[in-house]
Amino acid sequence: MKTLCWLCLASAPALADPGYxxxxxxxxxxxRAVDLRYWTVKKPGEKARLWPELGLRYGVNNRWTTGLFASYIGDTWGTQKLSSLNWQNLLLLTQGQYAVDLGVHAQLIHERGEGNVLELGPVLQTEWGRSQMNFNLIFEHDWASDRGTQLKYQGQWLYRLRPGLRLGVQGFGELGRWNRWSERQSHRAGPSLRLGLGEADLQLSYLWGQTYGRRGDMFSAQLLWRF
Known part of the structure; x- marks a missing residue:
């Protein structure tokens, strides 16, 4: 995905952005929903890098949800530039008949001036009492680079404090090539808050850790507004 040259040495190859x-x-x-997303990466002593995203999501049927997103990037709001156009799809394979729900995430990303990227992988969710647990493995292939197929993971635990309010932990990471993990891996984790606001859902998270072997704290906000 979007290039993060500021995270690597000048002689190092371009790196994909951290999945968030x-x-x-x-x-x-x-x-039918508007999907507003905003996230940042901040290195110690430096300004944060900003990624606002705007999308529309549609539930085609009870097993297929699709969405189109425009992703921007910049150091300030005044310097934002279009970074990529994304077509995201979620296909459900199970719907409550087993202890763990299983779906497939597929996303085609057109990076402006760089080429196309495909994300594909299983998404898992289960509930136990008031707890919701998620774990995903995502394979990412960039046709415009020689990095091969990269492997990323996502995890989450949320606890329902009361209707419309959940608190928990999120974790993300990039391991490198799926069959040869990198020495400069990314691992980040931190608290996450989810609020149900009528027709809208808001989730806020702050993660500490590393991005490709270097310190990089992250903040994200996602608002899904149904209409």
Whole structure:
């Protein structure tokens, strides 16, 4: 995905950006929603890098949800530039008949001036009492580079404090090539808060850790507004 040359040495190859939004298996036939996303990466002593995203999501049926997104990047709001156009799809394979729900995440990303990237992988979710647990493995292939197929993971635990309010932990990481993990891996984790606001859902997270072997704290906000 978007290049993060500021995270690597000048002589190092370009690196994909860290995956950040956790994918969950859901099925809402007829769903129409605006999906607003915002996240940052901040190195110690430096300004944060900003990634606002705007998308539309639609539930085609009870097993297939699709969405189109425009992703921007910049050091300030005044310097934002279009970074990529994304077509995201979630296909449900199970719907409550087993202890763990299973879906498939597929996303085609057109990076402006760089080429196309495909993300593909299983998404898992289970619930135990008031707890919701998620774990995803995502394979990423960039046709415009020689990095091969990269492997990323996502994880989450949320506890329902009361209706419309959940608190928990998220974790993300990039391991390098799926069959030869990198020495400069990324691992980040931190608290996450999810609020149900009528027709809208808001999730806020702050993660500490490393991005490709170097310190990089991250903040994200995602607002899904149904209409």
């Amino acid at each position: 939004y956790l994918v969950t298996p859901y099925g809402e036939p007829g769903l």
